[in-house]
Amino acid sequence: MTALKKYARLETTGLWLPRPGEQRREVVVSFGEASLVLSDLATGLALTHWSLAALQRRNPGEKVAVYSPGPEDDAELIEISEPAMIEAIETVRSAITRRRPRRGRLRFITTGVVAAGVLLAGIFWLPDALVAHTTRVVPFVKRQQIGTTLLKEMTRFTGAPCASREGLAALDRLTTRLFGSGTVQVVILREGLAEGGSANLPGRFLLVDHRLIENYDTPEVLAGHLLAEKLRTDLSDPLARVLKGSGLTPTVTLLATGDLPAGTLRKQAAEQLQAPPVSLTDEELLAEFSRAQVSVTAYALSLDPTATATRGLIEKDPVPPARARALMPDAEWLALQNVCSR
The missing domain is CATH 2.30.29.30 (Pleckstrin-homology domain (PH domain)/Phosphotyrosine-binding domain (PTB))
Structure with missing residues (x-):
């Protein structure tokens, strides 16, 4: 232009x-x-x-x-x-x-393109191949828009995200410590996620349950869940998960017009909150915690307080608790624990 x-x-x-x-x-x-x-x-x-x-x-x-x-x-x-x-x-x-084409003409063209696309996709492509192609061509800006819209739709179930100024400032510093500046956007939800749960959305959004902050004395548990969730986004494209849950027609609509139907996003907002997390191996987790120089023990115990299922993580902790450095000052952690107070 x-x-x-x-x-x-x-x-x-x-x-x-x-x-x-x-x-x-x-x-x-x-x-x-x-x-x-x-x-x-x-x-x-x-x-x-x-x-x-x-x-x-x-x-x-x-x-x-x-x-x-x-x-x-x-x-x-x-x-x-x-x-x-x-x-x-x-x-x-x-x-x-x-x-921009005139409204009536655009609707006609869009309908024709989508219909033809669905027909061709049904003939020549398996759904998985279509999803893979779509995720390759959708730019990051569009992923952010999709993630933002999904997050807004989720507020029907979760309420507004926690947003005290001091708490978000502390969260931003912790996120920068773990991933670098501007890499991800962390959203703290009051409800909607399973207790102590986390999730992710297209556009590098990481969602965490507020109890990961309020129920623990130190930030290691929260940091662990953030590291695990970011790892899931690296191993399994969040947009691909949304498209697979949406079906063939919405995927072709995104490919042809650059947008997902509003009804699809509304439905997916509810489904993504309940989606089971992508499984991670001990080796994958240990490598990620080692990269971030964060002890894995607190995270492992939050998953299983008995340590029965997570003993392998604890025994191979790349940063044992005794020599782990504090992730943030106590005053910042206190501010973060009050992030949902407003």
Whole structure:
């Protein structure tokens, strides 16, 4: 797109609100490949990508522009005051709008493409092959959008995620300690997950039950479940799991149009909360805990307090508790334990 190429090198700063109740954060705003990129001010690492096609302005006509990543997304916002960047974003959005087919024509084309795709898929591809192909071509930005929508749908069962400012700040530091900055987004849920459970969603979302924090005296159990859940996302693509649960037609719809049907996401939100976790071998877990330099013993005992089923992990702990370094200061752990207090 000519308009996007014109502004490829333009960047500014903005105030990013990742979630309601969280402190606004100054970030670098720039254009990516069909996306608006928000990056860490200090490191330059990308924190999130917003699809330009879905980008919405929340306050048309105001001097300071407020944008969200989608038409139904009021939780995550970015404030931009630089006139040149605002003008650039509005120019690109207008160009995208002009390029969109008319509504009736788009519906006709989409219906035809999906119908033809379903027919061809049924003839030439097995479902597993179709899912594998789709996961290869879906970009990370779209995975994030799918994960965000699933998380919103899950709030019907889980309530709003825990979001005290001090608790989330402590959680962010722990997550950075385990995985590096901007690698995953951890969401603490009040209910909906099995007690002491965890799950994952497309877009590098890790979900954990609040009792993994509140029921333990130290952060090693939480850290262990986060390491295990991240390992599951590395070994088993979360998007593939969603597509397999959705069926053939929604998968072809995503492949053909770039979107999953709203009804599919609503159904999958409930199913993903109840999905059994991917099994991990002792060898896989030990390698991951060794990489992160975290003791596996507390995690193993949280799975089986008798240690009968997890003795192999405990006996081969790469970082025995006696010489393990503290994962975070006591004050930060206390703040994290109160993350659900608001």
